Amino acid sequence: MSDVKLLQQERTKLFHDLYDGKIPKRVPVNANMGVEFCIQYAGLPLAKTQWTMEGVEEAMDRACQITGSDGYPFGFTRFPAPLQILGSKFSVMGSDGFIQHPEVTVMEADEYDELIKNPYDFIMEKALPRTYPELDTDPVTRSLVFAKAAKAFFDSMDEYAKIDAKLSEKYGFYVTPPESVGMALAPFDFIADVLRGFKGISMDVRRCPEKVAEACEALLPLTLKRAIPPVPSKYGQTFMPLHMATFLRESDFEKLYWPTFSRTVQALADVGQPVFMFCEHNWMRYLDYLYELPENTRIAFEFGDPKLVKQKLGKRHILSGLYPMTYLKTATKQQCIDKAKELLDIMAPGGRYYFDFDKSLISLDTANVENYEAVTRYVAENSYYSNAGEPADCDENAGKKFIETGDIKPFKSKYYKTWEEYKAEHPEIPADLEPVIAQKLQMYEEMFFMLF
Template identity: 40%
Template structure:
């Protein structure tokens, strides 16, 4: 049964607000790279062509049942124009990857803490995007070229995406992304290795840097998602907590992250937060957060998640994409049923995979089609 856009909006709103909709919404986690391969297109050509990506998604949505979608490709154009070291297109196909980078030296914390924006502009950006640091007019021209071209390609993509979503009656539930303050310091300033050493050797400086980062992340959130709404959530992927000691998480990560979440929810935002790896030891912290969160889990048992935080957060995730690659169609359906039976009762639940599906080697199309259709048919509230 094909639902109207209005029916899907109402269904998704109820799930986000921890109420019981007519059905369990099915959330798409197939990335543009998967859609491109599914459509049989050349990856390198398609990543430079928003029209090809839009057409690929049109083909995917024709075959795979989806209620909710959202997100934006990382087009290689911007990263090549700026010489990015943080996000690097692969040689063979221009798929953008995120290697470890160090934009801030260990002895530069004080400079960053004193004026983070100035430090980002004068030191960190030139290190991470070296073509913007070229002497004379060249650096400025590279910046203008990158921004104009990036805005043009994204505008074409968004226009095409809106048309495809309208054609298939889909609801976009994600607009823009921002990092938790600690993750920003870890990912773009110090790198995983650097921040891991700093937490042990100089935790007070780390804490000051994270505190100084909070206002910037708040402003970034407002820029990338200027009009808050229930369904158009702001995405926040959480990287470091599963690698931290609980006491370090409590002292260095949690305070600024909680303030960011509370402030944005008070401003009317819905936040789609990706809890990477396993969060079992942090459930008591999550119980402090207000309603307005779509809690997207990777490894956690959804029955336990439902019990611990299901009354205050819409939950989703946990279906292992490895099963879509390795298991039979029936085994995949059985796993989907198991998760729904744990997480769906009472509402406040949306079905999706444990992580993004990047390529055909991640998921057999026939298994993805079968699971999505099964969830749509089985996930009916009575």
Template identity: 55%
Template sequence: MAERTQLFTDLIDGKIPKRVPIMSMFTHEFAIQYAGMDLKKVQWDTTDLEACFEKVCEDFYSDLLPVSAFRMPSFYKILGSRNFVMGSNGFLQHPEVEGLKVEEYDDFIASPYNCIVEKVLPNLYSELNADPVTRSIVMAKAFKAYTDENNNLFRIYGNLIGKYGYGTVSLFAAFCEAPFDILTDQLRGFKNISMDVRRIPDKVEAAVNAVTPLMIKMGTQPFPNKYNATFIPLHMAPYLRGKDFERFYWPSFKKLVEGLAEKGMRSYLFVEEDWMRYIDYLAELPAGTVMTFEYGDPKLVKEKLGKKHIIGGFYPLTLLKTGTKQECIDKAKELNDILAPGGGYYFTFDKAIITADSVNIDNTRAVLDYVANNANY
């Protein structure tokens, strides 16, 4: 545990670690499937969840805890959720939703928090669209389920970190979204926001500015620590025109990351899709921002960001499914040769592994073992 923790603290301190740290990321859905359990059953009755997680820990190398559960279905069911709905295949889906109606923009701009509580939540959760007494009871039940689920998960995490000696650095110490992303994902939806930026651009700009302080508050860690980070998945930027990115996305997002940094908190960005046309913007963020890249040019990223930020990702899960074992290992070596020199690099795949059939298990193990034994700076 001490050695693995040191790998990441050195990485964050700008020192050259003993070797390249590894952060494997498997979801609870993968773990349940991989352990041969019923995906639908175990998510509702989590008695066997620890055993599922433990099988991942036993079989796949990582320097940090390799498996976690981000959303459990129980509290969404109690709330009558429209934005997170359990699918027939056992996977929680995020349908296109409209939590904020277009005529409610002014209310949101005036007070984002009040508008979310009074208007958005009843729109997104049918059981909260009720009289005050019923709404309070539903919220109390859902919050009890939420805390019960999380307390159980934290117990499992603690057990596995102690048993397997994982590092104690957390890149998921808190969570929030870029202001434009929260407006898109939960409030207006992809289709509506795409129309809004053309039809009512001033209101969109005012809305992202208004919600920025709320996102800083949401992303504030309970116990700030420079070796932990606030997780921010980046969604909409690659789908925006350059001038729309510059006006609606970047200023509030930069203010969010800087606002967290001013409070002593590091940001961990999942740079989804291809950000290469916006790579110079990322260079402006506070030094030591951690980034996992999904797609793009690793050489360009190393050139533009490698001296200031901490970089991971780029390894395609698709190769683990389709490539030979040697091809998979060769890809890990190629990325290490590009990204490791000079430090500031950790190994992780380009996205979390969600299903047991999305990768070749032997290839996945082989790559992680190769990196653990051979990847140096």
């Protein structure tokens, strides 16, 4: 067996032990880099390269050589071609080549009742054409635009998937099991980030909080439909970036944000799918809420007090983050390593921890690359446990479930068909071909559903 394959097996065991509630051989490192950083680091033009893909594989390969990450270091990427075809207002490439999310409002305050009646129908009929103006046209043109955008999206996905597979094998990175990764927004964040915008939701919380609460509840079935991957796995994860909570008063958080967010996380845990959440900004006042989430929820923090986080959550959840990426830009190499030592001393004891920064390495001016490499390699080489294989620390609530999901309605929309619904409309399908046709058509139904 090759050295790289042995390395990959060792890294896989690190993460599996972590997720199984054991003390791993050492602290796993899972430091993410953006493709934009890779392109800049390779000296390529950012905007043009994202369009042509020329040199992207080589750029990502070069970036792999400067990281001590055990996990595959590249994640979510936005593709410019489908966004351009759709005329996207939600994700727009700036003059510097970075695709950003400007403040947009695609739902008016008086449209909550329509959203509550059927969220997916409202999104398809009203929100999507406003988000992607090229869809706001006659039916024939809309169909052509959508077809082109879908083709461009999946072509881009395929290109990156091939690169991911090559680099994972070449460098022995840990990768999650196939089809076990999902992504979702908390219902409140979906309303704020996708439909109403920051200004709009801030007004709604004051003027019509009961409508916001109803809308969050109505969005729960759609949220779960998007969040559960084809093959749930304790070694997979559903990513949830948490945005709006820290902008709310605690009373509003408790009434409007927490109920459907916590039930989403619990419902995923109930089907065997852990959530990896990124707590944007400072969540210290919400730590007691986070404690009640399903055991071994993966929680990354941007800002906060590591000692307090470890004290309150370190015996129940898997923690990461809190190392300031900005420090890599301003401090010396030794100071950066010392900062890593300090964080390890607090977070590593007892397990339930992997190392990551408070942000991804997104652009070349985000950090000193030499410091980034020094820190990730230091952690990978100097964080061994003396009690590997033993159970990770836990408290008196080990195994206890705090959150009940209650009655969550099944997802329904006239724009989404299950195989049973399709078959009822097409009785002519031969019985002997049904298993093959069902699998194929349902696959395309799910692909379309996940596109937007």
